[in-house]
Amino acid sequence: MKFDRDRRRRVIDYAMGVAALGCVVLALVPLGGVLFEATVRGLPAISGTFFTANQPAPCDRAVTSDCQAGGIGNAIQGTLILITIAAAIALPLGIAGGIYLSEYGHNRLGVTVRFAMDVMSGIPSIVIGIFVYTLVLTLNRQFVFSAVSGGVALAVIMLPVVARTSEEALRLVPVTTREAALALGIPKFKVTLRVVLASARGGLVTGGLLAVARAAGETAPLIMTAFGNPFGFQGFDHPIASLTFVIFYYGTSAYENWQGLAWGATLILILIMLAISIAARIALRSRFGSRENA
């Protein structure tokens, strides 16, 4: 009798293990599918001119014999410029906001700001796109479809992410570290800037990188702001290309060479995301690695 119960328990245990593993595999199927498809279809598009040339004229080998291969150099450049503008706005503001929330925000205003940040990070990105479009339209028509406008839209998306991750990173700095510095007779703002920020830098870098990754993958807000551009950078008040826009625009087009480039851009975007994620993990690990000795 006892033996039977034991045996039954083991069988159920084993079955549950298999079921759990099955669920994991099932959950990984979409990820594997995306990676596989992007690699298989994207790799052939990555030719000599892929990283350097501008986007080509549309063409189809069935109709025309000499199709320009072209490239998405301008889109890579555009994404980098957009991200740089967005980071230049969102990182200082977001980290400053994180400092406020963590060091001074133990009051009603802090609670409100924190709640506002959470709401803001939940706003659909297309709404942020139309908001920035309208805002820029009111302020200066010349910048409606421009690099600046796109950068601002991405900055609005990054801001709450940076603020909240910075807050969390700063909160992880032990109270004893702050007290040690305050007990030396160091003014609070210096303690915050020189001791607390330094102690939290791993977390700050991670948060910043995650926000950059988030912004780099956005398409919707760019449609109404950066607009896209088949040429390279033409000035901050001109429309600008981006990887996500190329994927959106070329992926749904009817032309073979454009579709190929869209797949190539997909692969590059995934690789950039992967690189940022790995960098963020390394930054996080070195932070906790150094604290394990404490």
Next chain:
Amino acid sequence: MTAKMEVRGLSAWYGAKRALDGVTFDVGENSVTAIIGPSGCGKSTLIRCMNRMHELVPKAKVEGQVLLDGKNVYDLDAVAVRRRVGMVFQKANPFPTMSVYDNVAAGLRLNGVRDRDTLDATVEKSLKLAALWDEVKEGVDASGVSLSGGQQQRLCIARALAVEPEVLLMDEPCSALDPIATAKIEDLIFDL
């Protein structure tokens, strides 16, 4: 003996919880004053009130007076008080991102001292006072948290001494240490 610090009718609260009730005593100049009592009786709270660290705790409240050279510290600037009345904590808390040297120099540097020679001299003097110099002089650029527990606590003492406080408050600095490290720190307290 003149009293360096005088505590007069000091009461402290954490929210509605009263931790100190009308404490009065004197601390002599150039002497060691030990405060003993069971855990939870308010020793830490008392000394945290003496350099205005208590008020950093949310909802904390203090009543009564703490006189430093006859002046109530609660009428002075908190940052200035903490420069004159240093503190070593129960648990060693070196700055995790700084080297041994930077830890000791932090108090001076962040108060605006830039001169390399002054910093070098102060760091060496403070580490010697804290009986740590011989153990770390080869590796002052190593991370402060790479030291052993007892060394870290002596590093914290050196850090507190570097700003040359008039009074040094120590909150059970040996509670987390083994007997040998404790003996070293006790010797050091009498040497100071």
